[in-house]
Amino acid sequence: MKRIVIFASGSGSNAENLIKFFQNSNNASVVQVLTNNPHAKVLDRAKNLKVSALSFNRIAISKTEDVLNILKASKPDLIVLAGYLWKFPDNILEAFPNKVINVHPALLPKFGGKGMYGMHVHEAVVANKETETGITIHYVNEHYDEGAIIFQAKCDVIATDTAEDVAAKIHELEMEHFPKVVEKLLHA
Template sequence: MKRIVIFASGSGTNAENLIKFFHNREIASVIHVLTNNPHAKVLERAKKLHVSALSFNKIAFTETDIVLDILKSAKPDLIVLAGFLWKFPESLLEAFPKKVINIHPALLPKYGGKGMYGMRVHEAVVSNKETETGISVHYVNEHYDEGAIIFQAKCDVKSSDSAEDVAEKIHKLEMEHFPKVVEELLHV
């Protein structure tokens, strides 16, 4: 059985969706949820679903091998960033080449980069009067949101849509597509 580790920073709806999706599947399971936010709701969600979860600070992530050692002992087949807001250190990317992916709430390369996450993305989409947006699943590299795109799904943006309306459409796309994309990557 393949092993998935999820990194998240916030509420963890994508993490919960992935955990539930792989719960009774033979191909893989989510073995750990890691977060940089000790108050993140994702910790509570993981606990309820009986998945190991822990938080770490910036020093453990970027200045020591603590997180790297956790990952090495976990032996993940895939590391999934699901609403994780910190830039992934090169040392982790080098240790797990082509094994770290991210989901972004826009059609990259538009609306990507440092500081472009969550409602900030949706507000930018609406203020720029975009007619479509979507999600992008991509490999993580040393730059924010610049890794090779694996998958994109689109939705329309109406002129009457608020940022909240766009967020709801994006959430539906994430819930529908993200677990399937992860599963496909595990078959490779």
């Protein structure tokens, strides 16, 4: 059975979708959710779905090996960043090479990098008068949003779309594609 660990910082809708997708799978399961936000709704979502959920602080992930040791104990086949907002530390990337992926709410390389997350991305897409946007699932490396692209899905942006409209379209793409891409990666 393949093991998935999810990192998230906020509400956890992508984490919940992944947990539910793999709940009845004989091939993979989400074994743990980790968050840098002790008040994140993702903690409640994970606990409600009977998945171990823990929060940590910046010291635990970047100044000590506490989070790395938790991951080593969990033995993940894949680490999935689903709305995780901090830069991922090099020591974890080195310990789990090509096993850390992220979903980004735009078509990278456009609208990526530090500070480009959530509504910031959607507002930039609308302000730039883009005619399409989408999601990018990519490997995580030492730079924000610069890892090798695994998958992209697109949607149209019409002139009357607000950032909230774009966010809703992106959410649909994430719900549809993210679990399937994770499943393919686990069995490649």
